[in-house]
Amino acid sequence: MDFVLKEEHGFSYIDEGEGEVLLLLHGLMGALSNWGAVVEEFRSEYRVIIPILPIYDLPLLTTGVKSLSKFVHKFIKFKGLTNVTLLGNSLGGHVGLIYVLAHPEYVKAMVLTGSSGLYENAFGGTFPRRENYEFVKEKVEYTFYDPKTATKELVDDVYRIINDRPSVIRILAMAKSAIRHNMKKDLHKIHVPVSLIWGRDDKITPPEVAIEFKAELPNADLHWIDKCGHAAMMEQPQEFNKLLRLFLDKIKK
Template sequence: MLKELATEQGVLRYHDVGAGPPLLLLHGSGPGVTGWRNYEGNLPSLSRHFRCLVLEFPGFGVSDPTDQHPMLAAPASVIRFLDGLGLDRVDVVGNSMGGIVATQLAISHPDLVRSLVTIGGMGKNIFSPFPGEGINLLIEFTEEPTRERLIQWLRSMVWNQDLVTEQLVEDRWAQATEPETLEFSRRMYGRAAMEARAAAAAASDAPPYWAMLHKIKARTLITWGRDDRVSPVDMALLPMRTIPEAEVHVFPNCGHWVMIEQKEAWEATVLAFLTRGDR
């Protein structure tokens, strides 16, 4: 059941499943995404060991939106969420954008994040071009949202094309084309927004988050799909070398949605990491 937490910047909605140490799960971006769609298949396994808290970020059609860019709103929403629940130390799993948000929190609030697990997305392209194929398809959908463009983007997310079902397309289409959600998507992935963000980053004196990875104190597990067409696996090289307590697990025959496409293997790897004795 979807729960609600009232905050000074609107209602945050979340799922709360299981009992035990708190495990915060942060979702990615893209058309029609929600935290529930990212992680519902993993909750039966993870919730046997943890209290799983799946937060819905503002701007994706579930929690109340804010006036901020969704990527800027996300870290602040996590702090409001944890404060509202009275939690001051958690393990965190983040997929794609959620992995970047979790990484930023591990840098800026080192005492908050005990263990960090990322799924693709986090890092910097070393050998591959940016944006990657999947990001370009996402931009094309955002600029001109058609069912065909949505299907093309969804197919770029997975190695196993059978996962792109009619039901998946229908579910994603309904939420992705909701007017307010589509407007927030354009703030993130419209061409003008992407160009403005690149220009702002080039003009800023502040270091990018990937240049601050050495500040992370949390034990970190970086998981990746070998065949990721959204965030190519070479992005893992920089965090692997610069995060002090980093481990990397690459899954074969797997695209961007590792927790879905290699569900059992990913769950076993993550649980072994989170529950072993050197926590």
């Protein structure tokens, strides 16, 4: 992904194209590259922005999903954004849900794929064999339907992160915060249009999670992608972009 990373006012972000804003939020061990196919497809028609969430930089006592939502609000205000369509994968979806509850006036619509917020089956509470590269590789492959999607570069990145002590402590704190902050009782308050684009073979946030989101959100539609795991925009980018375009066209009307 050959995009310019901007550094400004303590924020690091990608900002491509012009028009209505698509704000993309990555997951717990996600990276900007996870959204590469979405940026490529839509930057000619939309302003596509990806802020790097400060998952590894927050003070340990404030490491949690609410802190990330506050960070997103500071970023949106700093950039003067309005009428934003939020897209979130995994933890990014959870942060987006918390954000829209607190600041609905800034959000036009949402797209959730493999979002946490109800239930997730992630690495678990610890990384008992984090020094073991093959163990980490298996865990990254578990994220996808096709293990080949877990490239060596991706596995190397996760291995490096979870073998850095300050980073792994924050990952575990963030994961526990996400589990504690269950959204079920609040979802009925979210009235913006929401599109749930879900991998039918997601083992992290399995299909029943998407079905529950659809039942609890007042204005949601649900689309499945076959042979697809937890990160649909990476594993099945063409199908994901097709469904995303249908939703964006619908909310234009």
